[in-house]
Amino acid sequence: MRVNTKLLPNSNFGWFCFGICVTATTIKIGNKIPGIYATLFLFQLLFFCLIIILPPKLTKYFHHRIPWAILASFLFLLFADTNQTLSQKLPKHYFRDFLKQELSRSPLSPFESRIVMGLVTGSTKEIPKDFKELAKESGILHLFAASGLHLGIFIGSIQFFGNLIFSKHRWLSILLSLGFGFMYLYVLNFPVSFVRAYLFAFLTLISSLFYRKIAVSDLLIISSATIALFCYSDFLSIGFLLSFSAVFGIFYLKPSLDQMFFKSNKSFLKENLTLTTVCSLCTFPVLVYFFHSYSFGGIWINYCLVPLAGILLPSLYLTLLLQSFLPSSLSLLLSDWIWIPASYLLSLFLKLFQSLSNFERAYKEWKIETTPLFVFSLFLILIL
Template sequence: MKSSPLPRIFPASEGGMVSLGICLVGLLNRIYPNIPGFSFLICIGSILFLLLPPFFSRFIKSYLKKKFLYLIIGFLVFGCFQIYFPKGFPKEKRINQNSNPYKFQEEVRGLLKESKLPKELALVAEGLVLGSGKSLPKSVKQEAKEGGVLHLFAASGLHLGIYLGFCLLFLKRVFWFSRILPVLVSLLFGYFYLYLLNFPVSFVRAYSFAFYSMLGVIFYKKAQSSDTLFYSGATVALFFPGDYLSVGFLLSFGAVFGIFFLKPAIDKVLFPNISHFLKDNLTLSLSCSFGTFPSLAYVFHSFSFGSILINLIVIPLAGIILPLLYLCLIIQKFLFQNIADLFWIITDLFLRILLKLVTALPGKIGFYYEWNDKQTGIWLYFIFTILLFIIIYKIFKPKDIVNNPKIGYSFFHFLILSGIVLFFPFGVLILSVKQSQENLPVHRIQKGNAFFFGEEKISILGNCYSQNQFETFVKSLRLQNMNANSIFFEKESCLRYVLDLQKEILKTNVSARLSVITNEEKLEPWLKQINAWNENFQIDRSETLPVVLFGKKNPIPVLRYTGDKKKFSKLLEITSLYEKNWIKSGLNSETEQAGILLLDFPKWVKENPEDWKKYQKLLGISSYWKIISVEELLVRSHNQTLRDQKFSFL
């Protein structure tokens, strides 16, 4: 087997250097977005540099002068483009009901409803075809997230590759007399698909890759991987500046960076002289995981360490299902329903298998972890693996690979491979040990309700109208072995869930004495009727909140207030009680916040959380308390880089 050279990291062509310049100045613009006249400054600086080359060239080595010149041209291109098109390509955040994308998506949904697929399978099929996880049931979406396969429901290179392959297979037979026409028409169809999906950033990246690669096929010139990567990045930076360096951009380009630059390195140390599709899929999954780890860990504070194995199983299956879905939708739209029904039977079977794998595998081999702190150990190991990749690049030089196609597999290579592969077991080990040591409380906060578990007590606050929310919370409890001795709930709507939870806990621990407490007086007649008025199930009108969560050093009280005027005096009583203890302990209220007041106002309450923050002291609440609304908390949970590290869930 003849191994290919390891790819170049930096662009090789002039166009690649121009694209690199566009990406660099786009990065600077994203970091400092409020610099007045940024585009004009970039343009003026670039023109001055181009007009005065003798002066600036003194500081640049001779072999870098030409590349640096093209880099400056990239700066100039970005500045000029931003002056004339500051918002890039017009793209609607919300699709207009009269637009073609909206009509296309509604047409797909209508065809799926006519397909006689079960509702859940139809939603999964919709997510695959439209490349969006919005339609997925919450439970499926959560399982896909924990299994690291949520990318299947985001328009990406997998979707576009299958779609373009589908088009080329058909068009090569139609335009058999031409080599270029099938490629050009396929690109047009791909752009039309991109337009109908409203230009998601991951699909823009995939289409840019396909566009530049196919241009190389047309002109008999193969582009370097690094050039294609920077071409695509520059395309997003110019035409979709709002998506440049977004989370979707980082994940999409991170995965491709792993495929282009990390996969060849892994191929050199993992069975280097063997070529097999199983090996290719394994190294592909490894490289994508390493490429996306920094973004997932930094932005979402979570990672699925078992996603490598799950993707090995699920992605090939998705590669079969997507063409089937395209084919079924085309037949149903343009041919007879009877013929379409036959294909839908086959598709139904594959969708059931996919759904079963997506929902079952994450709980068994997903090894999904979330964390609140920096997790220094994992980051250090990740840096260590990057150093191993650099060592591989130093060992396997391109000229040596070409002259010696057979690679000797030494013990040193085995150590490098072990260091790379053991990153994932190490991550599982360090997180599982840390979780068991800290015994962090479980929480789930939504608009209208909140679930907490800490100090062997489960607290269910607010109404329980969503079964999915409650099931997600119970799943989190299972990870903590549900070592609870009491359950407290506020509203009657939570009763049936509490009874189910009580049964489940008693199943795992028969000898446990589990008391169920509520302050809902409406349940008193029901309890007397079923003769359940005993020590295990009781109404305690004196039961007071807050829920106490353990932080890194001290217990953190969390008060949830719904705007009920009758309970305001009780709220002040509790806050003042805690404030007296904090004053005795020597805490400075001007510099330290020791508790959280969580405002969860219903829509019909006219109270404004911002007013509470503004007039906090006038309301009788000291600055010891951090006031935050549920809406603000949910935004912080979505963008977890804004987390307050002192509080476990902020």
């Protein structure tokens, strides 16, 4: 099977979004350069004239696509609000208050309750400082930070139960999962990695309703352009780069590794191995450049813990949902029973994490300039 490594958009709308991404990136990087807007405007005008002047045979592939990108670039320069952010406009605290109230009725210890708060809300502020430092050195802090993993598991769980209930009406299951997914996104204040994950799920599921398949290049570019338009302050942020670099590895690097090492024989363990490896490799440049540190042991620690987190999180969602629907008097009587599966999985997760992190974290910090390492790692990823 041939690996699809196409990076450029596959549709006209993808090229329209590509124009937004290129312009937003240029402005983000060169925002302190005087006359950046005028320079971009003139460059695009010259480029458009060049496309018209050149013979169609020389620009066969780009002749009908580049104008879409240039049009989008013009519109972005004219109308985009580069101060746009969703999180400042929608401060939400009631969801965390609701979780704290529900967890106070649970049999969990205060420490376990804080860990659950961190897992469900995707906020590292909720977990104890020493545990947070240990999670950082072990390379699993993303499990306690707002990441696409949380929203993916949440939407996947809703989709699973929706397919069981609406087996003959699949569109209802899709709308249900997207609706609850947006609610989850809303109450957590639109973190950029959640927005990326929701856009992926939305585009993929809506395309499947019409029996269409969206190209991965379009998926990446349309999602990036949407973030640039509606929450520009988060565009090219650390969270944005970590989230998109991980999925870039899944889309482009993972098929290559699968073909090289597991071409004829695949299994869950092997799939998890390549998935963990490519996510770790592709986030390496970002972590080294911004934080000057990296947990090499995080690759195999994630290999062990991420599948368990994929079981623990749905269990926590379901337990909290059941408890919230029970009257207070009945909840006190049944709380211990309701929390048995989630409590057991949480205990197993914490014990496994403690054992793995104490064994070998292989955490490395660089005191020197890491730009050469950043460039070399990017080059290595492209070679692979």
